[in-house]
Amino acid sequence: MFLFLTGLLFFGFTPKNNQDEVKDYLNVPGPLTFDKTDYNLTWSSHPSDIYYMQEYIPKGDNIDKFKNMVLLNVIASDSLKLEAVVALKLAELTKLQKENPVIQFKSYDNSNTGEHIIDFLLSANEPDGKHLSFVERNVYRYKYFVDKSGQKGILxxxxxxxxxxxxxxxxxxxxxxxxxxxxxxxxxxxxPEITLTK
Incomplete structure (x- = not known):
């Protein structure tokens, strides 16, 4: 499980391209409204039996060169601890920061809900390595979930x-x-409540 999670969480900018037909694995078709902006389901993936990914962007944006995005990622597991997933992400960012000074991050723990937030900044260089191609700011909120069928996991x-x-x-x-x-x-x-589609 540890090696599996490490593979999932390892950071990388991967070209995705807009999908003609996007499967809604979480039964959350959207649009999702965040901060007065509507985000439409544009890309999804189910790379393993327990891992689901869905990404939503505003109308007119492009998944491979987006400016704004919201995402829902799910790991279906009855035993996985939230703290372990968060610790792996923080370890990943710590390692990346040693190689890239642009990377910054800060974590927040909510003792009332048991949820965690990681706020982090990433970047990618142009091919010449001398200039930034883009910077990306992410705010990730981790929480436990139970779907409508009783499946437990981390969202x-x-x-x-x-x-x-x-x-x-x-x-x-x-x-x-x-x-x-x-x-x-x-x-x-x-x-939103989710129901996993396998």
Whole structure:
């Protein structure tokens, strides 16, 4: 299980392309409304028996070069501990930070709900390695779930924003001024009930 989770959580920017037909594995067709913006189901994957991924973007955005995204990831397991998943993600970010000084992260624990939030910043370079291709800010909220059939597991609700090229400078400026505003919005978001489709 540890090696499996490490593989799932290891960070990588993978081209996805818009899918003509997107399977709704979680029975959450959308749109999902977050911070007054509607996000439509655009991409999904079921890479293993217990892992499900769905990504939603606003109308007119592109999954492979998005600016705004919300996502739902699910690990179906009766025994997996939330703390273990969060610890693996933090370990991954710590390792990446040693190689990339742009990477920053901070975690928040909610003692009342048992949920965890990780706020982190990632980046990718242009092929020449001298300039940033894009930066990506993510706020991931981890929580336990039980679906309508009784299946237990861990659910990740995430919000991602990206900036490319010359827009990166303004992105950093805005982030410095408004970084904390999105944290309570992610924490308070009413995550829809899910039912896994295998």
């Amino acid at each position: 990740l609700f995430g919000v991602s924003t990206r900036a490319y090229g010359h827009d990166i400078y303004k992105f950093f400026s805005d982030l410095k001024e408004h970084r904390t505003e999105i944290i309570p919005k992610v924490g308070d978001f009413s995550v």
